Amino acid sequence: MSNVKILDKEFELFIPYEKIRSVIETMAEKMNEDLKGKNPLFLCVLNGSFMFAAEIFKRITLLDAEISFVKLASYTGTNTTGQVKELIGLNESLENRTVVVLEDIVDTGITIDNTIKQIEAKNPAQVQVATLLLKPDALVKEVELDYVGLEIPNDFIVGYGLDYDGRGRNLIDIFKVVE
Ligand code: IMP
Ligand code: MG
Secondary structure: OOOEEEOOEEEEEEEOHHHHHHHHHHHHHHHHHHOOOOOOEEEEEEOOOHHHHHHHHOOOOOOOOEEEEEEEEEEEEEEOOEEEEEEEOOOOOOOOOEEEEEEEEEOOOHHHHHHHHHHHOOOOOEEEEEEEEEOHHHOOOOOOOOEEEEEOOOOOEEEOOEOEOOEOOOOOOEEEEOO
């Protein structure tokens, strides 16, 4: 596929959909093993994770698996570690549940760290994290990631749910910026 132009930036094909799909199939196989008998609640962190969540959840063959959708509201205040974003949209109790957070990408790790802390405050039995993508060189937080699809370099990417200023989420493949 040829390059795409989104707003002021040019992007080139980076991860074709076939590769994304096969990575997700592998992640789902492991989850199906790990989560047997646990009545897991998957939590899709919107917006970026919606495609990943759909793709992985339809491959979860455990008939007691549930899914819900949450969002991090734009910051409600600040503390010493920066912006504090509030987790909104959670209607079910997490008490004694096995929770699997579905993230599109872990970059600095600040977002997922903040998300995990808010989930843990609701007394789940266990919190696991699944991220489609990880930029290991960008990490500033120590976070435990149970399922990682692909490790990628520190380039800005779009597509497959990920956006550049709201655009590009509908691209089926993942593209990276041309510097
Ligand atoms: P973190 O808090 O730095 O780990 O960033 C996580 C969030 O930043 C992700 O959930 C994405 O929404 C966004 N993000 C990080 N890297 C990229 C990228 O390369 N493209 C698009 N969004 C990104
Ligand atoms: Mg996100």
